Amino acid sequence: MKKAILLPALAAAIISMSSCERNFTCTCVYPNSNIGTTKTNIKAYKRSDAEVHCNSLNKGAQTLGGACAL
Numbered sequence: 001m002k003k004a005i006l007l008p009a010l011a012a013a014i015i016s017m018s019s020c021e022r023n024f025t026c027t028c029v030y031p032n033s034n035i036g037t038t039k040t041n042i043k044a045y046k047r048s049d050a051e052v053h054c055n056s057l058n059k060g061a062q063t064l065g066g067a068c069a070l
Contacts, residue, residue, distance in 0.1 A: 021045055026054035030066035 024047065026040045040057060044050040051070055058068035 024050035024054075024070055026050070026057055026068050026070055028057060028061045028066050028068035030061065030064055032065045035064070035066070 021043050022045070024042045024044060026042055028038045028040070030036060030038075040054075042050045042053050044053070047070070054068055054070050061068045
């Protein structure tokens with residue numbers, strides 16, 4: 001009986017602990033340019049990792065008078 005309860009509980013714990021890669025969209029707006037708006041899809045496990053990537057895009061966008069954000 002203990003095995004019948006323990007096995008599903010263990011399986012549920014393993015599934016809940018696994019993380020999935022998610023898609024985030026970094027949107028860059030260039031108000032004073034022909035570029036307009038661009039969207040870049042970023043695959044990351046955590047939002048903070050996607051923000052790091054988007055911030056690096058933002059540094060490049062700022063040189064053209066633009067700004068990027070998730």
